[in-house]
Amino acid sequence: MSQIRIGQDKGANMETGLKLEERILTGIDLGESHFREFKSAFQRRPDGSFEDRPIKDTCRDIGEVAVAFANADGGELFVGVEDDGIVTGLPEKADYIEAMKNAYLNYVHNETPLPPPSIKVIETNHRKVLYFQISKSTTHVHLTSAGRCLQRVTLP
Secondary structure, eight states, rough: OOOOOEEEOOTTOHHHHHHHHHHHHHHHOOOOOOTTTEOSSSSEOOTTEEOOOHHHHHHHHHHHHHHHTTTTEEEEEEEEEEETBBBOOOOOOOHHHHHHHTHHHTOOOTTOOOOOEEEEEEEEETTTEEEEEEESSSOOOOOBBBBBOOOOOOOO
16 A cells, blocks of 8 residues: 655644545546646656656646646646656655746736645655646636646547
8 A cells, every 4th residue: 555645734634634645546546537637747768767857847737737727627736647647756856846836826827817726745655746736717717828728628
């Protein structure tokens, strides 16, 4: 069984932590869907090893996914998880993690701000994953900082 540690907010109780733990582990097990997206924080080298992705690329991806979810039905984003559900984690750089946490602000058009998502850094099997829960927006049609309007859809 996977071990998971969750960064608790002040005042969070154990029951909330356990529900979030179950939700995150279940989400990873279920894989990507209309409501769930995985993004890697690494890129594969030709020799098969991994290196950090450029932080701007990762943050741009986070902004795009956040906009697409907010313009649709909402959803969950797991940064540090590969498309196949393998947890590769996040770079061990505090400034990278902070930049990723703020991507929903910095990579979204300033005239169409997103409602603040729920954001948690969790640890599973000694690897950190950044978890976002993005709500459906009812106030704006949101754009990325590059002016792109994206919406998550399910193809037949």
